[in-house]
Amino acid sequence: MMTTKSILLVEDEESIRLSIDYQLSKEGYDVDAVDNGEDANKKLVMDSSYDLVITDLRMGDESGVDVLQMVQETNVNIPVLIMSGLDYRSPLFKKAMELKPCGHAFKPFSKEVLLEKVRNCLEGTD
Amino acid sequence: MPENIIARKQAEEKLRLSEERFRTIFEEAPLGVALIDSLTGQIHEVNPKFASIAGRTREEMAHMNWMSIIHPDDVQEDLENMSEKKDGFNLDKRYVKPDGSSVWVNMTIAPVTTLDKENRYHLCMVEDITNRKQQEERWYQSEIIVSSSTGIIALMDKNYTYLAANPAYLKIVQKTYDEVIGNKAVNIFGEEFFNKVIRPRAERCMNGEEVHFHDWFDFPFSGKRYLEVNYFPHYGVNKEIRGFVVSGKDITERKRAEEELERYRAHLEERVEERTQELEKSQKQLLHSEKLASLGKLTGAISHEFNNPLHGLRNILDILSSSVPSEKEARLAEIGKAECDRMARMITGLRDFYKPSSGKTSPTCINKCLEGILTLQIKLLNEKNIQVSRNFSDKLPPVEAVEDQIKQVLLNIIQNCADSISGEGQITVTTEAQSSNVIIKIADTGCGISEDHIKDIFEPFFSTKTTIQGTGLGLSISYGIIRDHGGDIKVESELDKGTTFIITLPVKRE
Numbered sequence: 001m002m003t004t005k006s007i008l009l010v011e012d013e014e015s016i017r018l019s020i021d022y023q024l025s026k027e028g029y030d031v032d033a034v035d036n037g038e039d040a041n042k043k044l045v046m047d048s049s050y051d052l053v054i055t056d057l058r059m060g061d062e063s064g065v066d067v068l069q070m071v072q073e074t075n076v077n078i079p080v081l082i083m084s085g086l087d088y089r090s091p092l093f094k095k096a097m098e099l100k101p102c103g104h105a106f107k108p109f110s111k112e113v114l115l116e117k118v119r120n121c122l123e124g125t126d
Numbered sequence: 127m128p129e130n131i132i133a134r135k136q137a138e139e140k141l142r143l144s145e146e147r148f149r150t151i152f153e154e155a156p157l158g159v160a161l162i163d164s165l166t167g168q169i170h171e172v173n174p175k176f177a178s179i180a181g182r183t184r185e186e187m188a189h190m191n192w193m194s195i196i197h198p199d200d201v202q203e204d205l206e207n208m209s210e211k212k213d214g215f216n217l218d219k220r221y222v223k224p225d226g227s228s229v230w231v232n233m234t235i236a237p238v239t240t241l242d243k244e245n246r247y248h249l250c251m252v253e254d255i256t257n258r259k260q261q262e263e264r265w266y267q268s269e270i271i272v273s274s275s276t277g278i279i280a281l282m283d284k285n286y287t288y289l290a291a292n293p294a295y296l297k298i299v300q301k302t303y304d305e306v307i308g309n310k311a312v313n314i315f316g317e318e319f320f321n322k323v324i325r326p327r328a329e330r331c332m333n334g335e336e337v338h339f340h341d342w343f344d345f346p347f348s349g350k351r352y353l354e355v356n357y358f359p360h361y362g363v364n365k366e367i368r369g370f371v372v373s374g375k376d377i378t379e380r381k382r383a384e385e386e387l388e389r390y391r392a393h394l395e396e397r398v399e400e401r402t403q404e405l406e407k408s409q410k411q412l413l414h415s416e417k418l419a420s421l422g423k424l425t426g427a428i429s430h431e432f433n434n435p436l437h438g439l440r441n442i443l444d445i446l447s448s449s450v451p452s453e454k455e456a457r458l459a460e461i462g463k464a465e466c467d468r469m470a471r472m473i474t475g476l477r478d479f480y481k482p483s484s485g486k487t488s489p490t491c492i493n494k495c496l497e498g499i500l501t502l503q504i505k506l507l508n509e510k511n512i513q514v515s516r517n518f519s520d521k522l523p524p525v526e527a528v529e530d531q532i533k534q535v536l537l538n539i540i541q542n543c544a545d546s547i548s549g550e551g552q553i554t555v556t557t558e559a560q561s562s563n564v565i566i567k568i569a570d571t572g573c574g575i576s577e578d579h580i581k582d583i584f585e586p587f588f589s590t591k592t593t594i595q596g597t598g599l600g601l602s603i604s605y606g607i608i609r610d611h612g613g614d615i616k617v618e619s620e621l622d623k624g625t626t627f628i629i630t631l632p633v634k635r636e
Contacts, residue, residue, distance in 0.1 A: 013434045013435070013437075014432060014438070015434075015435060015437075015438025015439065015441070016437050016441065018438075019438055019441030019442050019444075019445060020441060022441075022445055023441065023445065026396040031175060039179055058430060084430075085429065085430040085431075085432075085434045085437065086429075086430050086431030087426065088430065106433075107433040107434060107436070107437035108433055108436045108437035108439075108440045108441075108466060108467075108470050109437070110440070110444065110463075111441065111444050120598070
């Protein structure tokens with residue numbers, strides 16, 4: 001039997017954070033949702049057993065790039081899925097892509113796209 | 127009394143009477159008469175008329191020398207005449223009055239030999255001609271003025287015979303004085319010119335009207351000249367019309383300069399108009415580009431801000447639609463999600479709008495691009511009962527362009543054409559090489575675009591489509607791309623007939 005996968009969701013927009021949390025939970029994922037990089041760091045320090053980190057790219061003063069770097073510094077094995085309302089041409093997106101996240105999705109995207117991306121990222125962790 | 131005495135007395139009496147008669151003639155003659163000593167020039171005697179002409183008394187003159195009353199300029203001539211012309215002579219000369227003024231006289235001098243054997247005399251008869259001389263002087267001055275005038279002046283009688291003409295007139299007709307004076311105008315100007323130009327106006331003039339005219343005249347002798355001409359009636363002493371005076375001016379050079387100036391001015395106005403239009407056009411384009419560029423910047427900046435809440439909203443609708451039991455409510459939630467997707471497309475479209483091209487250019491075959499697009503679209507088009515006809519030039523040079531962008535434009539326009547057709551229709555795609563450009567014409571048999579809308583179709587957000595697909599950005603993005611390539615898109619359309627998009631792309635980019 002497949003073990004329940006745990007996902008850390010980092011998103012400062014409440015509507016997105018709550019809805020994605022809901023969608024993923026309904027699909028049987030164990031979701032921890034935070035709204036900033038600092039809290040994400042605390043969670044990762046306390047529990048490094050997450051199967052996936054999903055992070056927004058631009059959150060107030062912080063960026064998903066910081067979260068991505070933090071994950072890779074603490075535990076290289078956790079894949080990171082980037083989601084962004086930015087354009088693929090924006091410098092921040094390009095910088096994030098250099099760090100080779102396991103995937104990316106441009107907002108707004110449907111539940112189907114989300115679940116597919118999540119499944120793709122988790123495949124490597126089984 | 128002895129007979130010889132009587133005879134002598136009678137002879138003496140006869141002589142006395144004769145002498146008295148001649149004395150009376152001398153004293154009362156209307157001409158000035160003077161007797162002058164031929165050798166000394168001493169005045170012997172003058173009659174009252176002479177004294178009056180010379181402005182002196184007889185007594186005063188009786189002892190004066192002849193030379194002293196003659197104007198200094200005329201003395202030499204007088205002396206020469208007296209010594210050379212033994213039989214006398216006649217001439218005009220000036221006497222000087224005591225007050226210094228001159229009087230013109232016509233003088234006849236002849237030697238007198240019979241009066242006194244010992245002394246030789248000259249008889250001098252003078253007539254005051256001051257008035258005549260003044261008149262002559264005035265005529266002479268008029269003559270000078272007329273001769274030196276650059277205006278043409280001539281006098282003709284009622285039969286069009288020249289009585290006078292000044293040098294300027296002779297120059298215009300290119301004839302000598304003798305060829306003109308006494309000749310008829312018809313001989314100078316020729317039958318046709320005389321009957322067409324001169325006679326009708328001269329006839330009016332000789333009916334008492336002053337006639338003024340100016341025009342280009344094609345003279346038989348000097349070609350085209352521009353003249354201002356006036357005909358004035360010439361009145362005789364009894365106010366009868368005796369002919370007419372021609373005066374005028376040859377202003378050919380001035381007229382040519384004026385016409386040249388006028389042409390230059392017209393040309394200049396044309397140039398200014400052209401440049402103004404060019405400037406207005408480029409200013410409009412600049413404004414348009416600036417508008418689009420700032421819109422692009424703005425949308426780039428806000429797209430992130432829009433995408434986030436849109437994503438949240440979409441997710442929430444998605445969640446609610448799966449938990450709402452009513453079919454109607456589920457349908458509404460679906461529409462809500464579709465609307466979110468439409469907004470997302472619009473944001474993406476906006477964001478892509480007028481972004482400086484990051485694509486690399488390469489030699490692009492337009493025919494191949496079109497062929498590729500049509501192959502993909504043909505099924506869809508045929509389903510809509512749209513026939514496609516290709517009219518490709520096989521001499522088309524490759525265009526230096528970003529291939530993906532050009533394909534995007536061509537696809538967009540072909541889709542627009544397809545959307546304009548309801549029912550059956552046709553799309554004709556034509557390519558041709560034209561000097562340094564490639565021309566792509568995409569024509570449809572669709573509904574056409576009204577004149578009011580044509581100017582707006584490249585404006586962002588302008589759309590006549592009511593369907594959910596239309597963002598109103600396709601054509602403006604296309605326009606931006608083609609302008610980026612240094613080309614242009616023009617639209618020709620007629621309502622209910624169809625629309626033709628004409629894309630011009632330069633082969634080489636500047």
